[in-house]
Amino acid sequence: MVGRKRSSGRQIRRHGARPREGWVEGRPDKLSARRGRKQQEPYWIYGQHTVEAACANPDRQILRILCTTDAFSSEHVLRPEFVDRRGLEEILPIDAVHQGIAAQVMPLGNHDLEILLADKSEQGIVLVLDQISDPRNVGAILRSAAAFGALAVIIQDRNAPKEGGALAKAASGALETVPLVRVNNLARALDQLADLGFWRHGLALDSNQALNEMSLSGRVVLVLGAEGDGLRPLTQKNCDSLVHIPMSVATDSLNVSATAAIALFLVYQSQTGN
Numbered sequence: 001m002v003g004r005k006r007s008s009g010r011q012i013r014r015h016g017a018r019p020r021e022g023w024v025e026g027r028p029d030k031l032s033a034r035r036g037r038k039q040q041e042p043y044w045i046y047g048q049h050t051v052e053a054a055c056a057n058p059d060r061q062i063l064r065i066l067c068t069t070d071a072f073s074s075e076h077v078l079r080p081e082f083v084d085r086r087g088l089e090e091i092l093p094i095d096a097v098h099q100g101i102a103a104q105v106m107p108l109g110n111h112d113l114e115i116l117l118a119d120k121s122e123q124g125i126v127l128v129l130d131q132i133s134d135p136r137n138v139g140a141i142l143r144s145a146a147a148f149g150a151l152a153v154i155i156q157d158r159n160a161p162k163e164g165g166a167l168a169k170a171a172s173g174a175l176e177t178v179p180l181v182r183v184n185n186l187a188r189a190l191d192q193l194a195d196l197g198f199w200r201h202g203l204a205l206d207s208n209q210a211l212n213e214m215s216l217s218g219r220v221v222l223v224l225g226a227e228g229d230g231l232r233p234l235t236q237k238n239c240d241s242l243v244h245i246p247m248s249v250a251t252d253s254l255n256v257s258a259t260a261a262i263a264l265f266l267v268y269q270s271q272t273g274n
Contacts, residue, residue: 040107044091045168046098053173054103060176061106066091071100096165107163111181113154113189117196120151123218125267126198127153130186130225130235132256135161138180139170140257141224146174147261148268154189157182190238193221202231202239203259205252211243211263216270222263227256 042063045054048071054060066088067080080101088098096102117126127150132138138153138161145153160182161167168175183189190200198219201211223239225231236242245254245262254262268274 042104042106043163044102044104044165046088046092046096046102046165047169047172048099048101049173050168050171050175051101051103053176054105054168057176059108062103063106064104066102066104068100093165097169108175108180111152111179113152113181113183113192114196116152116179116181117193122197123271124151124220125149125264125271126151126193126219126221127260127264128186128190128193128200128221128223129153129155129160130223130231131156131159131229132224132226133159133161135164135167136170137227137255137257139167139172139175141260142167142171142174142178142180144257144261144264145178146171148264150178150264152179152181154181154183154186156186157184187234187238190221190223190235194240200239200241201263202236202242203244203263204231204236204242205244207242207244209241209243210246212246212266214241214243216267220267220271222260222267224256224260224263227253 045051051065054062065080066083068085068088069082085100088100088102089096092098092102117124125145125148127141127145129138129141132141132155138155142153163175163180181189193200196219198221200221200223201214202223203211203225223231223235225235231239231242245259245266247254
């Protein structure tokens, strides 16, 4: 089921609803511009969970929804344009698993790191991704971040994928719930996190300390590097400790999204006892 009924904050016109001031169907509205959203190019997201989460996010500006009749729900409160599967496949990537629904959206706005984290609790997890450029990896990491209650995922703008359909699909709705923060300088962002009381653990295969042997209470940052290259030297220098995830001799490494999921679980378990 896509798009459960909500009372406000939506930027898709409902059945019988009056358009709010400044709203223009199929175009970004003036209210979004006044909130400081960058006027970037729209893109298509697809899949039931992905579109449903976008519909539930009051900060997400949705321009169009395309839907096949078999994917439509009688409780669907948004107004889709009905198309056949060929109509969806003409606008989406060849390998897109769309499940009969897609939405054209504007990118989400960025976040100010200090404002986002300053008033959070004394305990929490933030992920920092160092030059992880595969959108599916970033999306999968966002999904794990949502599962384990992470406060944010931070990426360096010039060495990370742009917000797009593949990333959103891999995130399975988490792009709408976990803040994805883009920064110009990753080292400076790590310094900001230290000033905000976070202890920064960098994941490195050649480290001597296992993550599960560390104190993981309080505010914790997990810093992950690209597969193969790992963390850059400057990023390592801006970590408080370098740690690894213990594993059997059957393999010497994990996919970065799997590493993120395990590391998140270890911190989450330590902080919650679950």
